[in-house]
Amino acid sequence: MKKQVAVVGAVIVRDGLILCAQRGPQGTLAGLWEFPGGKIEPGETARQALEREIREELRCTVEVGDEVVTVAHEYDFAVVDLTTLWCTLIDGAPQLTEHADVRWLPSSELDSLEWAPADIPTVKQIMNDFAA
Numbered sequence: 001m002k003k004q005v006a007v008v009g010a011v012i013v014r015d016g017l018i019l020c021a022q023r024g025p026q027g028t029l030a031g032l033w034e035f036p037g038g039k040i041e042p043g044e045t046a047r048q049a050l051e052r053e054i055r056e057e058l059r060c061t062v063e064v065g066d067e068v069v070t071v072a073h074e075y076d077f078a079v080v081d082l083t084t085l086w087c088t089l090i091d092g093a094p095q096l097t098e099h100a101d102v103r104w105l106p107s108s109e110l111d112s113l114e115w116a117p118a119d120i121p122t123v124k125q126i127m128n129d130f131a132a
């Protein structure tokens with residue numbers, strides 16, 4: 001059985017734009033775009049994990065809202081269960097610590113980036129939700 005990893009990602013919305021983050025040039029899924037976040041640690045809820053990851057990775061504070069969607073994606077290295085949650089910034093502005101780049105994009109332009117494979121259904125759903 002492949003290892004199963006529970007991951008949370010933040011869909012941070014500010015002034016109608018969505019924060020997209022590019023993974024660093026080394027390691028898993030290098031250079032691809034994702035929603036900032038990471039693995040849920042034992043004993044944490046998805047929301048707690050996301051608040052912690054955003055503080056660590058982007059040095060800012062988010063308020064976590066409703067779930068966008070949960071998607072399971074099988075990579076060669078693991079099955080990733082990616083849950084995304086709508087977020088708003090309540091303190092600070094995102095700073096680059098691990099990511100190569102961040103961009104604020106309107107939902108209609110999200111598909112201009114090369115996303116991690118697990119994110120593609122999520123990106124489609126966000127584009128639909130915003131267009132609705």
Ligand SMILES: Nc1nc2c([nH]c(=O)n2[C@H]2C[C@H](O)[C@@H](COP(=O)(O)OP(=O)(O)OP(=O)(O)O)O2)c(=O)[nH]1
Pocket residue numbers: 005007008009027028029033034035036037038039080082116117118119
């Ligand atoms: N944070 C985040 N991770 C994602 C997304 N899409 C996606 O496939 N992933 C994958 C990448 C990683 O394998 C895992 C998240 O773990 P992590 O954020 O702790 O990443 P990492 O690079 O330190 O992990 P790893 O090298 O040990 O796999 O989920 C996404 O939108 N956000």
